[in-house]
Amino acid sequence: MAINTDKNSYTVIFAIIMVIVVGSILAGFANGLKPTIKANERYEKQQNILYAMGVNENEGANDVAFIPTDRVEDTFKEYITRQLVIQGGEVTEDDEAYLIDIDKEKTKAKKDDSYERRLPLFIGEMEGKEVYVIPVRGKGLWDAIWGYVAVDKGMTVQGVYFDHKGETPGLGAEIKQRYFMDDFTGESFLDGEAFEGIDVAKGNNDPKNTDTSDNEVDALAGATITGDGVSAMLRQDIRMYVPYFKSLN
Amino acid sequence: MGLLSKKDSKLIMDPLADNNPITIQVLGICSALAITAQLKPSIVMAISVMFVMGVGNIVISLMRNIIPSKIRIIVQLIVVATLVIIVDQVLKAFAYELSKELSVFIGLIITNCIIMGRFEAFALGNGVWRSFLDGIGNAAGYGVILIIVGFFRELLGSGTLFGFPVLGSPVDKTGLYAIGYENNGFMVLPPMALIVVGIIIWVQRSRNKDLIEEN
Numbered sequence: 001m002a003i004n005t006d007k008n009s010y011t012v013i014f015a016i017i018m019v020i021v022v023g024s025i026l027a028g029f030a031n032g033l034k035p036t037i038k039a040n041e042r043y044e045k046q047q048n049i050l051y052a053m054g055v056n057e058n059e060g061a062n063d064v065a066f067i068p069t070d071r072v073e074d075t076f077k078e079y080i081t082r083q084l085v086i087q088g089g090e091v092t093e094d095d096e097a098y099l100i101d102i103d104k105e106k107t108k109a110k111k112d113d114s115y116e117r118r119l120p121l122f123i124g125e126m127e128g129k130e131v132y133v134i135p136v137r138g139k140g141l142w143d144a145i146w147g148y149v150a151v152d153k154g155m156t157v158q159g160v161y162f163d164h165k166g167e168t169p170g171l172g173a174e175i176k177q178r179y180f181m182d183d184f185t186g187e188s189f190l191d192g193e194a195f196e197g198i199d200v201a202k203g204n205n206d207p208k209n210t211d212t213s214d215n216e217v218d219a220l221a222g223a224t225i226t227g228d229g230v231s232a233m234l235r236q237d238i239r240m241y242v243p244y245f246k247s248l249n
Numbered sequence: 250m251g252l253l254s255k256k257d258s259k260l261i262m263d264p265l266a267d268n269n270p271i272t273i274q275v276l277g278i279c280s281a282l283a284i285t286a287q288l289k290p291s292i293v294m295a296i297s298v299m300f301v302m303g304v305g306n307i308v309i310s311l312m313r314n315i316i317p318s319k320i321r322i323i324v325q326l327i328v329v330a331t332l333v334i335i336v337d338q339v340l341k342a343f344a345y346e347l348s349k350e351l352s353v354f355i356g357l358i359i360t361n362c363i364i365m366g367r368f369e370a371f372a373l374g375n376g377v378w379r380s381f382l383d384g385i386g387n388a389a390g391y392g393v394i395l396i397i398v399g400f401f402r403e404l405l406g407s408g409t410l411f412g413f414p415v416l417g418s419p420v421d422k423t424g425l426y427a428i429g430y431e432n433n434g435f436m437v438l439p440p441m442a443l444i445v446v447g448i449i450i451w452v453q454r455s456r457n458k459d460l461i462e463e464n
Binding site: 005006010011014015018019022025026029030033036037040044062142143163165166168169170171221222 | 314315318319320334341407
C-alpha cells in the first residue's frame, strides 16, 4: 500500500479515528448491557437481604445458595413486609428503600454536617417473628466490604450476609463463607443495655462460637485487616439504628 | 494434525512447552501471583486472556499495515483495553456471580505483558490466521501454568478444589486432618506462587536440557 504511515498528519488522523471508533464501540456495549447489569445488581441486593434473614436455598453445610434470580423479586415481596427509611428520628415507609446507595449517603453526611443520613431498614417475618435487616458498608483491606445483618427486636443477630469487592482470595475473601458468617448468629450487639457491637477477635479462643454472650466471633487467620474492617463496619453502621430499636421496646 | 499445517500447529504447541510465556519468557508473572490462590479464578482468567489475545491478535494483524509506527504501542494498548472492558461488561451482564469473584483481576488483564508482547512481536508482522493461532497458543501456555499453580495452591493451602473440600474438614478433623495434617497457610500468600512457578521451571529445565542457558 502506498500510504506513508510515518507522516505526522497521518498519525494524528489515525489517532482521532481510532478514538472515535473505540469510543462508540464501548459506549454501545455499555448502553446495551446497562439494563441487564442494573437488574443483576437489584436482584443481588434482594438475594442478599433475604439470605441474611435466613431465606435461602442452602443444602450442605458449606452452601451459600440464594433464591434464584427468576424468583427473587416475588420472594422478596412475600417475606419483606415493610421497608423503612429512618432520617433523623423520622420514620417513613418506602418500597424502594433497598435501592438507597449507602455509600452516597455516607459521603453526603461527611460533606455536610447538618445532613442526616437516610437509613434503610427492612422488616420481614420469619417463623412468626419480626426480623429487622440492616445494611452495612465499610472498608476491608483492598476495597469496599458490605453486608446485611438480620437482628430481632433486642438486637440479637438472626443471620448475616457479607460480601466484598476485592479482598484476597483464600484470606479476607473468606468473610463470605458460611463458617465465618454463621458464627454471628446468636451474638448480640448490646452488652446489657448499652450498644457494644460485635468484634471479630483474634484472641477469642472460641472457634465454634459456643459463647454467644461475649460480643465476639472468631477471626479468620491471615485476614486481620479485613476482620477489623468487619468489626468497624458493624459498630459504625449499626450504632445509627440504636435509637430506633430503643423506641421499639 | 489434519486441520493445521505443521508450521501452524507449532504456533499452538510451542508456547505450551518449550517456549512457554511464563516459564521460559518469564512474562505475565504478576497475574500468575495474584489470582492463583484458587483454581476457579485461575481457569476463568485463562479463558478471558485467551479471548483477549485471540481477538486482539486478529485486530492488530488486520491493522498492521495502517498503524502508524510512532503510536503503535498506544494503539495496541487501546485494543487490549477495549477488549478487556468488553469482557468485563459481558461478564457483569451474563455471569454476574463470576464477575464479582474476579472483580479487579479482569481489569488486570490489560497489564498482562504477554498480550502486548505478542501484539508487538507477532501480530504486527504476520497474517490474520497465524496471528490468531499464536494468540491462542500463548494464552493456552499461560493458562496451563496458571491452572497448575492454582491447583497446588488451593489443594495445599486450603485443602479444597473448586471450593469443595477434598482432604476432609479441618474444623471437624475428618479425612487427612484426623491424622494431624494441617493446611499450609503460606501457600495462599503470593510468595508461594513464585516458588511454585520456580519449581515448574526447574522441572521443565531438568527434563529438557536445551532450555538451560550457557551462563
